[in-house]
Amino acid sequence: MVGTQRVAWHARWVLPVVSAPIAHGAVVVQGDRIVWVGTSDQAVADVHERLGHCVLMPGLVNAHAHLELTTLRGFLEGLEFGQWLRTLTEIRARVLSAQDIIDSARLGVSEALLAGITTIADCTASGASLDAMNEAGIRGRVYLETFGPDRSQVAQSMSDLRAGVQALRARANTLVSVGVSPHAPYTVSDALFAAVAEYAAAEQLLVASHVAESTAEVRYVRDGSGPFAERLAARGIAVKGTGESPMALLDRTGLLNERLLCVHAVHASADDLSRVASSGAAIVHCPISNAKLGQGIAPLINMREAGIAVGLGTDSVASNDRMDIIGEARQAVLLQSLQRQTPDALAASDALELATLGGARALRYELLGALAAGYQADLCAFRIDALEAVPVYDPAVLLVHVLGSGRAAALTMVGGRVLVRDGAELNADSGVRDRVGMAAEKVKQFVT
């Protein structure tokens, strides 16, 4: 339960994100809100909790995940993207039971909390992630996926989607909301995109779609050629290029608006980014997934300069293989430095903003992602007493580049509730780990 006492959380460093780092700082929480942020010696509260040699900051936002794939972490190494997608789809459908899939999502949620993640935006085929998130008390949104590259599938896809959304909304708690996700331009027909856009507008649903992830996708949309087109042709589905970019396709079908979260946007041109900016849509940047799958480096700095709300995402651990937003922040800096051929492309403090406030804005949360009075009491803290955390010139650099990872959080708090303390999840289901291990044994046998 979230109490009504005022609790001051003290730490060696407090990083509010919306204001300068505070040495020896404190955050006072009452109920589910932050009521005060400042230096430790000035904190007034009923209870004082001293985290010690830690960095205390807003909870991390993972703006793109596929929690139900956690069990496939490390299994799909080195596969070409189309084969990767087909293999995991087949395993999800034929090998893993409904129980396996919810356990997979549960393990992912626990991993997130232990890494200081307090909000997850999850794309889900089954909806299982909603239940896993509900149980754990994490904040977030599940976008129910729909697929259908053939125009003839639209009615069925929409009927399934409506029923699925209704079922999920009935199960959602106050911290988890429901959206929809037409998967990607190479798995969704123009007609289905348009139908989802109309439905989302009518139902006031937020939308997420993978877009401009690969050159293969760009070729498919523009020219009707390449590996995606070949596979659809083999299934008897006619494909013709429209001469447009994937982002222009979303625009034409009515999806590109302020409700949309564009996932990846690696191959977004200047024109594409102008469309996104003027539409009010947001973007989630997944640097490690994009690198590991060989997709490319997204134009992150251009996105920010265009005024687009941008967050960071891990994508599924089947392509990543870590649920670690601090790691994504570091990778974002490294890849932008490479792309811009300069060491000052993106400051560590900017990367932390992407990891918190940027993600919150991209997901359309208000009063989330920063430490300030009135904001949601979503916090995380990381210990900085390892040998390598000496010396400290800048706590943002320490967190992003020296620690470089958010594992084993000292504290994870969502809406005023402490979910992780000293690297342990307080309400963990200890059986999940073993059950995921058993599911993995089935996965291994699927191939051999």
Added chain:
Amino acid sequence: MVGTQRVAWHARWVLPVVSAPIAHGAVVVQGDRIVWVGTSDQAVADVHERLGHCVLMPGLVNAHAHLELTTLRGFLEGLEFGQWLRTLTEIRARVLSAQDIIDSARLGVSEALLAGITTIADCTASGASLDAMNEAGIRGRVYLETFGPDRSQVAQSMSDLRAGVQALRARANTLVSVGVSPHAPYTVSDALFAAVAEYAAAEQLLVASHVAESTAEVRYVRDGSGPFAERLAARGIAVKGTGESPMALLDRTGLLNERLLCVHAVHASADDLSRVASSGAAIVHCPISNAKLGQGIAPLINMREAGIAVGLGTDSVASNDRMDIIGEARQAVLLQSLQRQTPDALAASDALELATLGGARALRYELLGALAAGYQADLCAFRIDALEAVPVYDPAVLLVHVLGSGRAAALTMVGGRVLVRDGAELNADSGVRDRVGMAAEKVKQFVT
């Protein structure tokens, strides 16, 4: 002391690097050598040490570091390369005392051992790293640096270098050897390169040189233009381009031979790599430093295909900011996937080979970097009981991509001596950390 008993080290996974992973494996050590590798149930020994749920593997090789810069970790963020180099050179000369510099190196060695690194190749201006390495019992080599872009400096530089090498050789123990490092084409005249090459051949010294790190360096050597040329011109030193690549310059001056370790080689052309391969020289790849400084992605796969011995290096933590060879291995995979636009550019097992045997070969060690009878007993082990280490399909993927870091080693052993156990350095000097903290306070004041 290294005993003569046979000690079997058991672990959930053993990764010999030169042979397939062993589930439930053991490594038997006697004195400073490995005498047997196999499955746990067949291990014969006087003493059995059970590491439990760990990956046990050859000690990691950090084939390029600057230990004496550890105190500057995180201080030089975002600086342009020339300014970065000038600032650190000035701080090293004017702010840090000799005691500060050896403490800086000591902290770096401790960090290395805690990250499972058992061999370091260090480029040092002061030679302090040799003493720090001696004290800690780590294996490695210190390359004493020489600088001098002006021809008139050759005699003085060589006289200083000879004296420095003699002094270091007198202090070196059996685990640490001495080499020389003409710093880089933009800080060393052709004449000094030639003089070092002659000296190294006469004295049988191994050599390390930064080469082809940046496009600025390529322009300087080829065209005599760009930021390096401008700064030398401002100091009254005449510069003219020779039309050749930095690697060709090293070749012409006699340095490119089997004694040379080329550091970085980011901008090495196919012709450059042919020269390296036929010369028998080796390369150390520092992917994170190259990315963070905006230098580029080195042609790692081409290097391997050319048959060149390649290892991984962290470079100094002033540019990185971590001493973490598992992290470099992961970054090598990510960047090669990006460069090749494919998810299967470099397998995790190949990256682990670079991190161990590749580094050992690049540094000209024999019987180092793998687990097999007769090899040096340099080992490291990492715990794999964190939540995210479930499930395990491939222990190399687990280590490189899921853990993604080698912090807090369960075991670090050099030449049969246990130096780290359960994340703690056994003979650590507990005062170093505080002294580095105090040195950092002086560094902060230097600028403000």
